[in-house]
Amino acid sequence: MNKRAFKNFITKRSSIWTLSLCLTGILVLGGIAALNGARRTKDNGTQSESELGQVAYLDEDAANGDLEDELFPTLNKDEEENMAQASGNTVSEERDNDAAGKNDDIADTDDGTNSDAESVTDSDTDDGTAQDGGTQAQDDSAQTAGQDSAEATSGNIISEQALIDAGISFSEEQSLLWPAAGTILIDYSMDGSVYFPTLDQYKYNPALVIGSEVGNQVLASAKGIVETIRVEDETGITLTLNIGNGYKLTYGQLKELAVAEGDVVEAGAVLGYVSEPTKYYTVEGSNLYFGMTQNDEAVDPVLYLE
Numbered sequence: 207m208n209k210r211a212f213k214n215f216i217t218k219r220s221s222i223w224t225l226s227l228c229l230t231g232i233l234v235l236g237g238i239a240a241l242n243g244a245r246r247t248k249d250n251g252t253q254s255e256s257e258l259g260q261v262a263y264l265d266e267d268a269a270n271g272d273l274e275d276e277l278f279p280t281l282n283k284d285e286e287e288n289m290a291q292a293s294g295n296t297v298s299e300e301r302d303n304d305a306a307g308k309n310d311d312i313a314d315t316d317d318g319t320n321s322d323a324e325s326v327t328d329s330d331t332d333d334g335t336a337q338d339g340g341t342q343a344q345d346d347s348a349q350t351a352g353q354d355s356a357e358a359t360s361g362n363i364i365s366e367q368a369l370i371d372a373g374i375s376f377s378e379e380q381s382l383l384w385p386a387a388g389t390i391l392i393d394y395s396m397d398g399s400v401y402f403p404t405l406d407q408y409k410y411n412p413a414l415v416i417g418s419e420v421g422n423q424v425l426a427s428a429k430g431i432v433e434t435i436r437v438e439d440e441t442g443i444t445l446t447l448n449i450g451n452g453y454k455l456t457y458g459q460l461k462e463l464a465v466a467e468g469d470v471v472e473a474g475a476v477l478g479y480v481s482e483p484t485k486y487y488t489v490e491g492s493n494l495y496f497g498m499t500q501n502d503e504a505v506d507p508v509l510y511l512e
Contacts, residue, residue, distance in 0.1 A: 385496050388416045
């Protein structure tokens with residue numbers, strides 16, 4: 207091969223290599239461009255999907271009524287607070303106005319009520335004073351009556367002068383009428399104890415227990431004044447007859463009284479009737495409890511009975 211041919215060969219080879227390199231470069235550049243385009247396309251697609259997802263999310267929130275809160279949360283909260291505050295102020299003002307109006311009405315009512323109360327108080331002062339005076343007088347009378355009753359129990363309510371004025375004056379020479387039909391079940395005994403069947407015990411007896419049928423008349427054994435009428439556990443309805451000079455007669459186990467306290471009765475007058483026995487005399491049966499005292503000391507009635 208001559209020099210010229212070799213040079214032409216080298217030149218052709220160089221041209222081929224150059225062309226190959228150019229083609230390779232073009233292919234590489236084209237591949238790079240393709241890759242970039244694909245990457246951009248992918249990024250665009252991802253962005254589009256994100257935008258579509260966001261739009262779908264927003265659409266879903268909008269369907270649920272939360273789109274406005276998501277887009278304008280601060281604005282809506284501020285507006286809501288402002289509106290609530292404004293509404294609260296308005297309601298508060300209305301309530302204050304209503305309260306003020308009610309207070310005015312109450313004040314007017316109170317003034318009217320106070321005026322009426324003052325009028326009633328002023329108009330009733332005199333009457334109230336009079337009524338209070340009357341009530342005080344009644345209380346004083348009741349207190350006096352209570353004191354008199356207490357004195358009656360002790361035998362001081364009926365003065366000797368009152369007894370004398372009524373012609374009542376019993377003496378040792380006088381005798382007593384039998385107070386009721388019947389026989390003595392338990393005799394008077396203050397010197398020794400006697401047996402009480404119902405109580406099943408022995409004890410002193412300051413009176414007579416006279417067996418008598420229920421409904422028998424009980425008579426005043428002497429002229430006297432009915433001093434007290436009371437109810438005792440042991441003797442039931444019990445009457446005390448003051449016959450003067452410190453002497454008193456006690457009648458127990460009575461019913462259907464024919465007299466009242468303060469009555470002046472003659473000897474033989476009906477005082478009441480024999481009642482059913484109390485629980486202290488169930489075994490003895492119906493009876494009249496008949497006692498006699500002189501200056502509040504028990505004495506034997508048998509000594510004075512006819």
